[in-house]
Amino acid sequence: MAITRAYPKVRPCVLCCQAVALLFVASQLSGCEGSNNSSSSNSSNTTPTPTPTPTPTPTPTPTNSTPTPTPTPTPTPTTPPTPAPTVTTIKQSIGVPVTAAQYLTNTAVKASYEFAYADVIGQTSNGAIKASTAIASAPTTRRSITVAFTATITNDAQAATTAQSLATNNVTGPTFAAAVNRAISTLNYTANVTTINASDIGTISAAAVTTVTPPPPTPPTSPTPPTPPTSPAVQAYQQISQSIILGAAVASYTGTTQQAFECGYIGTLNAAYTCASGVSAVAGVSVTSTYTARRSPVVAFITTLNGQVRITVGATSVSALKAKIEAAAAALGLAGFTVTITTINGATFTYSSSATHGVTVGLTALVVAAIAYLH
Numbered sequence: 001m002a003i004t005r006a007y008p009k010v011r012p013c014v015l016c017c018q019a020v021a022l023l024f025v026a027s028q029l030s031g032c033e034g035s036n037n038s039s040s041s042n043s044s045n046t047t048p049t050p051t052p053t054p055t056p057t058p059t060p061t062p063t064n065s066t067p068t069p070t071p072t073p074t075p076t077p078t079t080p081p082t083p084a085p086t087v088t089t090i091k092q093s094i095g096v097p098v099t100a101a102q103y104l105t106n107t108a109v110k111a112s113y114e115f116a117y118a119d120v121i122g123q124t125s126n127g128a129i130k131a132s133t134a135i136a137s138a139p140t141t142r143r144s145i146t147v148a149f150t151a152t153i154t155n156d157a158q159a160a161t162t163a164q165s166l167a168t169n170n171v172t173g174p175t176f177a178a179a180v181n182r183a184i185s186t187l188n189y190t191a192n193v194t195t196i197n198a199s200d201i202g203t204i205s206a207a208a209v210t211t212v213t214p215p216p217p218t219p220p221t222s223p224t225p226p227t228p229p230t231s232p233a234v235q236a237y238q239q240i241s242q243s244i245i246l247g248a249a250v251a252s253y254t255g256t257t258q259q260a261f262e263c264g265y266i267g268t269l270n271a272a273y274t275c276a277s278g279v280s281a282v283a284g285v286s287v288t289s290t291y292t293a294r295r296s297p298v299v300a301f302i303t304t305l306n307g308q309v310r311i312t313v314g315a316t317s318v319s320a321l322k323a324k325i326e327a328a329a330a331a332l333g334l335a336g337f338t339v340t341i342t343t344i345n346g347a348t349f350t351y352s353s354s355a356t357h358g359v360t361v362g363l364t365a366l367v368v369a370a371i372a373y374l375h
Helices: 011-032 100-105 107-120 157-169 173-186 255-269 318-331 354-374
Strands: 087-095 133-139 146-154 208-212 234-246 285-292 298-309 341-344 348-352
Touching (some): 087 157, 100 107, 107 173, 146 157, 157 208, 255 285, 255 298, 255 318, 318 341
Antiparallel strands (some): 087 208, 133 146, 234 298, 234 341, 234 348, 285 298
16 A cells, blocks of 8 residues: 655745745845845745755955044244333433534534433443434534434333433533533544533523333234134945046947046046056045947946045036046056046935945845745
8 A cells, every 4th residue: 555645845935934034124224225125036836955055245344444634733822012112202402613514514523412412311331322322413503503412212211211310400511511522532533523612512401301101012812723623524335326428439448448537537536536557546445437339428437435535526527527537548558548528417426334234235145045045
């Protein structure tokens, strides 16, 4: 008698349920990223032959290279303004025994009498007029002239006090005549200027003294410290898709020609994105492109950035992109290479975190492996 065994069909159903559950989880995660992953499977009533489970390809972890922040500039200290000097002016007229012509034309005469006035008010030292004092003079009459002396003393309070006291109490005929004779000797003008006596001195006016003290300078306001620069946001993973329309076909969009387009494009996105031997020289920056030969040829770029500052604007300037592509071509040895660009289409941006991106890709691989096992 033949014995018939009934084989249960439980295992395929269990596996189908597991596959459906995995598909649901993957679709929920991929929905958070703004992309949809779909997969399908077919089953039959026959007992499937087990297929070895493929090992999912590990997803490379993007490099999160944070750019070095710009150091905060040190504010330059403000130098306080120099205060205006205190100035004391003494004016006094003295009659002297020389003519106006002699006083104006003989420099030795004028120098001797000015030195004498500085001496009589105590403003000479070591055979010279003090640095803080300036003496000026001018005749006011023509024959027996009267000379108006002006002594200006700057930022020397002690000298100003002494000069004011002596101009008020010490300028007399005898003292001024003696001062003139000392000046002639001190300045070595004995051959040019005649010595005088006290009787040769005419009228001496009272000294007029004025002192100007400026107000204290306004203290400088403290400079506002500069605002520290904000470090640009670093994006773990981002992708920029953009296409351009050419005005003329490219004979062969391969090799160095393709590299020139790609290097020129990423250099337009960011001047820091450079190439070496036709390949991006910046870690975490890669670019691919495709060429479609139509009536108006199209080049489509896909740039992938890992751990780079977020890009929010694609290429916009036709002339800038053209210059970058042609410069890259020249660097690759394509002498005389030119490109005509008629239109730059808008860019599309995709951003995601490294963690979520890795989980989504890993679960998708598990679902694919389960479906393959069911078949």
